[in-house]
Amino acid sequence: MIEFENVEKSFMVEGRAAHALHPVSLRIEAGEVFGIIGHSGAGKSTLARLINLLERPTAGRVLVDGVDVTALSPAELRDHRRKTGMIFQHFNLLSAKTVVDNVAFPLKLGGWKSRRDIRARVDELLDLVGLADQRNKYPAQLSGGQKQRVGIARALAYHPKILICDEATSALDPQTTQSVLQLLSRINRELGLTIALITHEMDAVRRVCDRVAVLDAGRVVETGLVTDVFLHPSHPTTRRFVFENESIDEDQRREDFAHVQGRIVNLTFQGEDTYTPLLGRIARETGVDYSILSGRIDRIKATPYGQLTLALVGGDMDQALSRLQAEKVHVEVVR
Numbered sequence: 548m549i550e551f552e553n554v555e556k557s558f559m560v561e562g563r564a565a566h567a568l569h570p571v572s573l574r575i576e577a578g579e580v581f582g583i584i585g586h587s588g589a590g591k592s593t594l595a596r597l598i599n600l601l602e603r604p605t606a607g608r609v610l611v612d613g614v615d616v617t618a619l620s621p622a623e624l625r626d627h628r629r630k631t632g633m634i635f636q637h638f639n640l641l642s643a644k645t646v647v648d649n650v651a652f653p654l655k656l657g658g659w660k661s662r663r664d665i666r667a668r669v670d671e672l673l674d675l676v677g678l679a680d681q682r683n684k685y686p687a688q689l690s691g692g693q694k695q696r697v698g699i700a701r702a703l704a705y706h707p708k709i710l711i712c713d714e715a716t717s718a719l720d721p722q723t724t725q726s727v728l729q730l731l732s733r734i735n736r737e738l739g740l741t742i743a744l745i746t747h748e749m750d751a752v753r754r755v756c757d758r759v760a761v762l763d764a765g766r767v768v769e770t771g772l773v774t775d776v777f778l779h780p781s782h783p784t785t786r787r788f789v790f791e792n793e794s795i796d797e798d799q800r801r802e803d804f805a806h807v808q809g810r811i812v813n814l815t816f817q818g819e820d821t822y823t824p825l826l827g828r829i830a831r832e833t834g835v836d837y838s839i840l841s842g843r844i845d846r847i848k849a850t851p852y853g854q855l856t857l858a859l860v861g862g863d864m865d866q867a868l869s870r871l872q873a874e875k876v877h878v879e880v881v882r
């Protein structure tokens with residue numbers, strides 16, 4: 548478990564303290580995939596780099612499994628860093644070394660001497676990330692997705708308990724992003740690793756994260772289950788992420804719906820309820836007619852959800868809305 552206790556971080560810029568993180572308190576549970584999302588400059592990388600103390604907090608504490616990492620001795624800190632893998636947007640591979648040598652590098656650096664032991668561990672890691680057949684290539688001969696797989700293999704060399712992914716898919720195309728995210732998900736499941744996923748891409752969080760924190764100007768403005776935060780965003784920054792991601796222009800929508808008759812509602816269905824044939828039944832029973840103004844059915848990690856904007860006319864409106872709520876549909880009356 549990772550706990551940020553009132554951590555603050557400021558940098559001295561031209562003789563003045565610039566605050567990258569205001570007091571932030573946050574808890575990442577062991578074994579979960581935790582997303583840290585925010586726009587550029589929000590403080591995501593700074594927060595992530597506090598976990599392995601690449602940055603030291605100006606105030607507050609960072610506890611990993613109950614141990615304050617800011618109080619570790621140099622030897623303990625080296626050990627902690629080995630147990631905390633990290634992958635980066637631009638992979639940070641050694642260009643003059645082959646795939647095998649890149650993955651072997653941290654082991655040699657950590658004092659592993661036996662070539663047989665190193666080879667066995669590297670083979671295991673390359674199998675895990677699906678790169679056994681690329682072992683003798685140089686980074687320049689690999690695709691972006693393959694480079695990131697080398698980065699992942701290298702980060703896992705010491706069986707870490709935590710993996711920090713700092714914009715790990717931001718330089719990749721959508722299809723490659725998808726396959727790298729699937730790999731991270733599998734690693735999380737099979738190795739029980741805790742993953743902190745730093746990103747400005749909502750879609751990455753939606754696909755793999757269990758919980759998320761939204762960072763804005765060095766503050767956590769919203770945190771919770773991804774389903775709660777993304778389906779019912781309350782802070783303007785989170786709403787902006789959601790609307791940007793779904794290409795929704797709120798002003799345009801307001802204009803479009805201005806001439807639509809009836810009451811306008813947003814409905815959110817979650818889990819297996821998404822597939823229940825509710826609307827027709829409730830419409831028949833209450834005499835309320837509906838037209839669909841917009842809709843989306845998708846998944847957040849393994850949870851299916853549906854979001855519909857409807858215009859409702861006629862019948863017993865209040866009964867229709869309370870019937871929907873009784874069926875665990877989240878109802879937001881827009882107008």
Ligand SMILES: Nc1ncnc2c1ncn2[C@@H]1O[C@H](COP(=O)(O)OP(=O)(O)OP(=O)(O)O)[C@@H](O)[C@H]1O
Binds near residue numbers: 565
């Ligand atoms: N070493 C540094 N010296 C001075 N200021 C810094 C340093 N590192 C980060 N900052 C500042 O701290 C703030 C947060 O930066 P950080 O890199 O954590 O944001 P981010 O959310 O990860 O952004 P991005 O997605 O662009 O990387 C920014 O204003 C940045 O300019």
